[in-house]
Amino acid sequence: MKKLLLLVLSAPLIALAGEAGTALKADSVRAEPYADAKTTGSLSKGDSVDILSKKGAWLQIKSKKSSGWVRLLSVKRGGASSNNAVGGAIDVASGRAGTGKVVSTTGIRGLSAEELKAAKFNEEEMKKMESYTQSASDGERFASAGGLTKTNMAYFKGAK
C-alpha cells in the first residue's frame, strides 16, 4: 500500500501539494517569501497547515486562518496528531523514502546502549577507518570538483 503511494507520488521536489504540516511555533505569514514582505496572517503553535511549495528558506502554506509564506524552520512536516503515519512528500519525491522508513529489515542490526556498553575495542576496524582519512587539500579538491565555494557566516547565538 505504502509502496504504491510512493510510486504514484513521484513528483518533482517543489510540488508538495497536500502535504500536511504543523506549526512548531508562532510565526507571521507573509505575502511573499521575504522577511520584509507584507504580513497576511499568522500561525499559532500547533496549527495544522497544508504545505504547498518550498522556496529557499520559505514554505508556502495554507491554514484555516491564512495562507502565504512562513519560514520553513517554523513548520514541521506531518500532521499534529500523527507521529509517523504521514510519510513526508519530500522523501517521496526523491524516490528514496522506501529505503529507510521501515528499518526492521532482516540482517541489519540496531545499536543499543547496552551493546555500546558491552563493546570491545576493534583495532582492525579502527585501522581501516584510519586508512580512509582525507587531508585538508583532498577536501578542497573534492569541494571544487563539486563546485562548492566557501562563504562567510557567523555562528548563531543560542535563543533564550
Add this chain to the structure above:
Amino acid sequence: MRNMEMNKLLISLFLAAGVFSTQCVALDLGKALKDAAKQEIDKQVNEVKNGGEAAPEATPAPAATSATSATTTTPAPAATTSPAAAPVLPAGASPEATATTEKSQQEFNWKKPSKAEEIALGREITGSILGAAPLVKDEALQKYVNQVGRWIASQSERADLPWKFGVIESSDLNAFAAPGGYVLITKGLYQKMQNEAQLAGVLGHEIAHIVKKHQLKVLQKQQLLSAGASWITDKFGKNDKLAKKALANGAEISARSLDKDAEFEADRMGVVLASRAGYDAFGLPEVLQTIGQTNKSDNSVALLFKTHPHPDERLAKLGDSAGSKLDNVKAGKTLENRFYKLN
C-alpha cells in the same frame, strides 16, 4: 582560562630558567649543567607548543617520586622549593593541595588534555563503537563520507585535527562524535538522506560537538576517566595505552546524553558549517524533519531519542536561534547527483 594557565606556565619556565642561569654563573657549574637545564626547559617548552600544557608526562621522574613519598613521609614536599620542579606543578594546584599532588595533576590533565591525548581518547571511544558495529564494507562510501566531512571540518575552528569519518553497519538512526575528530554515522541514518547537503549538515552537527569539546566535558563531569597514577607513572607510554586505561569503558560515553544545550548548539553550528562549505543551509533541518517522522516506538530511534531532544524541539530551537538570519541565505548546493547511493 587556557591562556592564563599557559602564561603561568611560561612565567614559571622563565623563572626556572633565570634561576638556573644565575646558579650556573654563581656556582660555575659549567657547561654540562647548563645543557641539562636547557634540555629540560626545551622539552617543556615543546610540550607547551604541542598543546601539552605541562601534562604530567612532562613531570621529571624524581619530582613525581618525591610527590608520591610526600604523601606518606616528607611533611614539606621538596618540590615546592626546588626551582626545577616549579614548572611541573600544575598551574591550578593550590598550596594546600601539595599533599595530594597526584590528584591535582589528574584534575589538571583532565581539564586540559593535550591534542594528542584528546585524539587518543577519541580513538579509544571510536574503536569501541566499531567493536559493536563495524564499518560498512564499501570503500567508495567511506572515502566519500571522509571527503565531505573533511571539507566541512576545514570550515571549523579545529581544521588542524586529523578528522576521520565512517559509516557503520547499523539500522539505527544515529551519529556519534568522539574527541579529537572522530565521527561515525549509522547506515540507517545515511539511507534516510537524499543529498550531499543533508550529509554535510549531519556531519557539521557532529563536528561541532568535537570543536566545542562537548564529550570531553561529559567525561569530566561524570568522572569516567580514572586518570590518576596511570597518567603519571606511564609518562613515557603511548597515548593510546593511557587512553585505554583512562576510560572505564570506551563506548559507554556514546550511549550517554549530552546537555540539551550542547545539542542545540551543535545544530546551530552544523547549519552554519555546512553553509560556510557552500552547501544548502537546510540539509540538517531536513534530516531532523525526517527523523521527527519516525515513530517514537520504532527501535531504530530508541537510542537517539533517549540521548537527544526530540527533533521537533530541535527544529523549533534552531528556528528561534536563526531568527531572520537565514531568510535571504544564498542558495547553496545540494549535490544530489554526487550523493553516494547506498543500497
